[in-house]
Amino acid sequence: MRDVFPGYDVLNKRDTPSWNEQTRAVIERRLAITDEPRFFDAREWAVLKALCARIVPQPEGRASPVPVAAMVDHKALEDARDGFRHIDLPALGEAWRRGLAALDAEAQSADGASFDALAPERQDALIRAMEGGSLKHAAWGGMPCDLFFRMRVIPDVVKSYYAHPTAWSEIGFGGPASPRGYVRMDFDARDPWEAAEAKPGQENEALRENLRVGR
Amino acid sequence: MWDGEPRANRAAPDDPMRAPRARNGRAPDVFRLGAWTPMREYPESEPVDFAIVGTGAGGGTLACRLAEAGFSVVAFDAGPYWRPLEDFASDEQEQTKLFWTDERIVDGENPLQLGANNSGKSVGGSTVHFAMVSLRFRPEWFKSRTLLGYGADWPLDWREMWDYYTEVEQALKIAGPVTYPWGPKRPRYPYREHELNAAAKVLARGAEALGISWAPTPLATVSAPRGASPPCVYRGFCTLGCSTNAKQSVLVTWLPRALRAGAEVRDLAMVGRIETDAAGLASGVHYHREGQWRFQKARNVVVAGYAIETPRLLLMSANERYPGGLANSSGLVGRYLTVQGNQACWGVMDEEIRSYKGPPSLAITEHWNYEDRGKDFFGGYSYMSQGPLPVLWAGVQAGARGLWGEALMDEMQRYNHSVGLKVVSEYMPQERNRVTLADEKDALGLPIARVTYSWCDNDKRVNRHALGFMRKALEAAGAREIWDQEDDTCHLNGTARMGDDPRTSVVNGDCRSWDIPNLWICDGSVFPTVGGANPSLTIQAIACRTADRIRALARRGDL
Numbered sequence: 001m002r003d004v005f006p007g008y009d010v011l012n013k014r015d016t017p018s019w020n021e022q023t024r025a026v027i028e029r030r031l032a033i034t035d036e037p038r039f040f041d042a043r044e045w046a047v048l049k050a051l052c053a054r055i056v057p058q059p060e061g062r063a064s065p066v067p068v069a070a071m072v073d074h075k076a077l078e079d080a081r082d083g084f085r086h087i088d089l090p091a092l093g094e095a096w097r098r099g100l101a102a103l104d105a106e107a108q109s110a111d112g113a114s115f116d117a118l119a120p121e122r123q124d125a126l127i128r129a130m131e132g133g134s135l136k137h138a139a140w141g142g143m144p145c146d147l148f149f150r151m152r153v154i155p156d157v158v159k160s161y162y163a164h165p166t167a168w169s170e171i172g173f174g175g176p177a178s179p180r181g182y183v184r185m186d187f188d189a190r191d192p193w194e195a196a197e198a199k200p201g202q203e204n205e206a207l208r209e210n211l212r213v214g215r
Numbered sequence: 216m217w218d219g220e221p222r223a224n225r226a227a228p229d230d231p232m233r234a235p236r237a238r239n240g241r242a243p244d245v246f247r248l249g250a251w252t253p254m255r256e257y258p259e260s261e262p263v264d265f266a267i268v269g270t271g272a273g274g275g276t277l278a279c280r281l282a283e284a285g286f287s288v289v290a291f292d293a294g295p296y297w298r299p300l301e302d303f304a305s306d307e308q309e310q311t312k313l314f315w316t317d318e319r320i321v322d323g324e325n326p327l328q329l330g331a332n333n334s335g336k337s338v339g340g341s342t343v344h345f346a347m348v349s350l351r352f353r354p355e356w357f358k359s360r361t362l363l364g365y366g367a368d369w370p371l372d373w374r375e376m377w378d379y380y381t382e383v384e385q386a387l388k389i390a391g392p393v394t395y396p397w398g399p400k401r402p403r404y405p406y407r408e409h410e411l412n413a414a415a416k417v418l419a420r421g422a423e424a425l426g427i428s429w430a431p432t433p434l435a436t437v438s439a440p441r442g443a444s445p446p447c448v449y450r451g452f453c454t455l456g457c458s459t460n461a462k463q464s465v466l467v468t469w470l471p472r473a474l475r476a477g478a479e480v481r482d483l484a485m486v487g488r489i490e491t492d493a494a495g496l497a498s499g500v501h502y503h504r505e506g507q508w509r510f511q512k513a514r515n516v517v518v519a520g521y522a523i524e525t526p527r528l529l530l531m532s533a534n535e536r537y538p539g540g541l542a543n544s545s546g547l548v549g550r551y552l553t554v555q556g557n558q559a560c561w562g563v564m565d566e567e568i569r570s571y572k573g574p575p576s577l578a579i580t581e582h583w584n585y586e587d588r589g590k591d592f593f594g595g596y597s598y599m600s601q602g603p604l605p606v607l608w609a610g611v612q613a614g615a616r617g618l619w620g621e622a623l624m625d626e627m628q629r630y631n632h633s634v635g636l637k638v639v640s641e642y643m644p645q646e647r648n649r650v651t652l653a654d655e656k657d658a659l660g661l662p663i664a665r666v667t668y669s670w671c672d673n674d675k676r677v678n679r680h681a682l683g684f685m686r687k688a689l690e691a692a693g694a695r696e697i698w699d700q701e702d703d704t705c706h707l708n709g710t711a712r713m714g715d716d717p718r719t720s721v722v723n724g725d726c727r728s729w730d731i732p733n734l735w736i737c738d739g740s741v742f743p744t745v746g747g748a749n750p751s752l753t754i755q756a757i758a759c760r761t762a763d764r765i766r767a768l769a770r771r772g773d774l
Contacts, residue, residue, distance in 0.1 A: 018305075022303065026306050054620060056620075081317065083314055085321065087322035087326075087665070158610060158613040158619070162609040170624075170627075172630065173571060177448075178303075178450050179448065181449045184572075185410055187568070194569070
C-alpha cells in the first residue's frame with residue numbers, strides 16, 4: 001500500500017470546526033475499542049482475526065492497527081442488525097459463530113491445521129472457495145458459505161475497517177464535516193482542511209500541506 | 216458555531232432512543248439545543264378524528280394538513296424524535312440509528328437490500344435520511360396503462376397533481392434550476408440551484424457529449440437561509456441525517472407546522488394492531504410505548520408506514536371479521552411491491568473528484584424518462600451523480616465488485632478520483648413481489664415481515680439499457696476503468712395500490728380503503744406504478760391532496 005497522503009491524520013481535525021461535540025464522543029468510543037473479544041470465544045476469535053487480516057490486510061508495522069476483528073465482535077455483541085436477512089441465513093451472531101467454526105473445520109479437513117495456522121495463500125484459497133460457494137463441510141449446518149461470505153463477512157469486516165479514522169486517513173477522506181462542511185467543490189479543488197495527495201515528485205509539498213490540516 | 220454552545224440539558228442527557236421525548240405537553244424543538252415546543256395532547260379514551268401511523272413523507276405531511284384543517288390528530292412513530300443539532304454525528308456507522316434495522320426476511324430471485332438506503336425509523340420517517348431529490352412525475356405516468364402501454368393507471372389526474380407538487384415545492388423551499396428541461400411548464404423553484412461539485416460536472420460533461428439535457432437536481436436542502444434553517448454547507452453526510460437542519464425533511468418542515476396546528480406526535484410508539492368494531496369500522500390503534508401496550512380510540516385510522524410496515528400492520532390486524540387482514544378483500548395487501556432499479560457505473564478520473572463534498576446527487580438527467588424512442592423496454596429512468604462516503608463505498612467495492620484483500624485496499628486509495636452515475640429506474644409492478652408475515656417474531660412478539668422480490672424481463676432490460684448508457688456517458692466524460700454495479704435497488708412502493716376498482720386495488724384515489732371507509736392509507740404503498748423518479752415529492756403531494764379530499768368529504772358529511 002502506498003502512502004498516498006503523507007502526514008495526513010484526520011484525527012488532527014478533532015478540535016476544528018469540522019467536528020462537533022457528538023462526533024467527538026462517537027469517535028472517542030470507537031477508538032476505545034480494544035483488540036479483544038467479548039462475544040466470540042478464543043477459537044472463534046483466532047479464526048476471525050486471521051480472516052480479517054486477509055480481507056483487509058493492513059500495512060506491516062503499523063503502530064496501532066485498526067482492531068477490525070474487535071469491531072466485528074462489538075457488532076455481534078450489540079446484535080446490531082442490518083434491517084434485512086436472507087432467508088437462508090441465521091441471525092447475525094449465530095451466522096458468525098457457525099461460519100467461523102465451519103471455516104476452521106474446512107481448514108482442518110483440507111490442511112490438517114486450524115484456519116489461523118495456515119499460510120496466507122492457503123487462507124486465501126479457502127476464502128475464495130467460500131466466496132465461490134464450494135465449501136460443504138457439515139459444520140456449515142446448511143448455511144450456504146457464499147451467502148455467509150457475501151452478506152456477513154464482507155459487509156461486517158469491510159464496513160468496520162472503513163468506519164475507523166485510520167482508514168479515512170489512508171484513503172484521503174475529509175472525515176467528519178459538521179458544522180464547517182466544505183467550500184471548494186470543483187475538480188482538483190481542495191479545501192485547506194482536506195488531505196493533499198502526493199503527486200509523483202511532489203511528496204514533500206503534500207506532506208507540508210497535510211501537516212497543516214487541523215492547525 | 217453550534218458545537219461551542221452549552222447544552223441546555225447537559226446535566227441530564229436524554230436518550231431519544233430509550234425514552235419518548237414528545238410528552239407532558241411538549242415536543243422537541245428541532246431547531247434548538249435542548250429546547251421544547253408546546254404540544255397539545257389528546258386522551259386515549261376519547262376518539263380523535265385521525266390516528267396516523269407513521270410520520271414520514273405520507274403521514275407527517277397528512278398530519279400537518281389535517282391539523283391545519285381543524286381535525287384532531289395523533290401521529291404515531293416507532294422511531295425517536297431527534298433534535299438534529301444535538302443528536303446527529305458526522306459518522307456513517309453512528310448514524311445507522313436513523314434506519315429501520317429491525318429484522319426482516321428477504322428472499323426471491325433478487326432479494327432486496329433493506330435498512331440503510333430505503334427504510335427509516337425516525338419521527339420524520341425516511342425523509343430524515345433521504346437524498347433530498349425532489350422530482351415531479353412525468354404526467355403520462357399517471358395513465359401509463361392507457362398512454363404508454365404498461366403497468367396500471369392511477370385514479371388521479373396529473374394536472375391536479377401539478378398544483379400539489381407546487382405546494383410541496385414551496386413548503387420545502389426546493390432549490391432548483393430556473394428552467395427545468397423536461398415536462399410541462401412548472402413554476403420557478405423557490406430557491407436557487409446549488410453549486411455543482413466535480414461529480415455533478417462529470418454528469419454534465421457526459422450528457423453534453425452525448426447530446427442530451429441535464430440539470431442541477433431539484434433538492435430539498437436550502438441554498439439560502441430559511442427561518443431557522445441555515446443554507447447547506449456541503450458537508451456531504453445528507454443520507455445519514457443533516458446535522459445543521461439545512462435539509463428540509465418532514466421532521467423540520469411539516470411536523471413543526473403540525474404541532475403548531477394542534478397535532479400530537481407520539482414517538483417511540485409502535486402500532487401493532489388496528490382494532491375494528493362491531494360495525495366493521497376502525498375504532499383505534501393498539502400501540503406499544505414505554506414498556507406497555509396501550510390503546511388510542513379514533514374515528515379514522517391512517518396507515519402511513521411505507522410499503523413494508525403498512526401491509527405488515529394491515530395483515531397483523533386480521534381478526535374474525537377480516538381474517539385476511541384489513542382492507543384486503545382484493546387480496547392485494549402486500550402485493551405489487553415495486554422498487555426502483557439503482558444500478559450504477561463507476562470509474563476513475565485523472566482529476567480529483569472528492570465526491571464526498573456536497574449533496575450526493577447534485578446533477579441529474581431525466582432524458583430517458585421523457586424520451587420513448589430508442590428503448591427496448593417499458594418505463595423510464597433518470598440518473599444522477601453520486602457521493603458515496605467511505606463505509607458505503609467500501610461496501611460497494613467489496614460487495615458489488617467483489618474486491619477484498621490488497622485489491623480492495625489499493626482501490627480504496629483511489630477514492631478521491633472515483634466517480635459514478637446511478638440510476639433510478641422504473642421497475643414493473645408484479646403481483647408476485649410481495650410482503651407477507653414470517654413465522655419469526657420481533658421483540659414485541661409481532662410477526663416480522665418477509666419481503667420477496669424477483670426482477671421480470673423488463674426490469675432486466677431497463678437495467679441493461681441504463682448501465683449501457685451511463686457507461687457511454689462516463690466514458691465521454693473522461694472516466695476510465697469503468698465497471699457496473701448491478702445489484703442495487705431503491706425506494707419501496709406499491710403494497711396497497713390505489714385504483715378505480717375495489718377488485719384490483721386497495722384504496723381509491725382519495726387513499727381511502729374500499730373495505731373500511733374510515734381506514735386510509737397514505738404513503739408510497741398506494742403507488743400503482745413508480746416511474747423513474749424518486750418518490751418523496753409525489754408521496755407528499757398525494758398527502759396534501761388526501762387532506763383536501765378529506766376536508767371536502769367531511770364538509771358534505773361523507774367522512
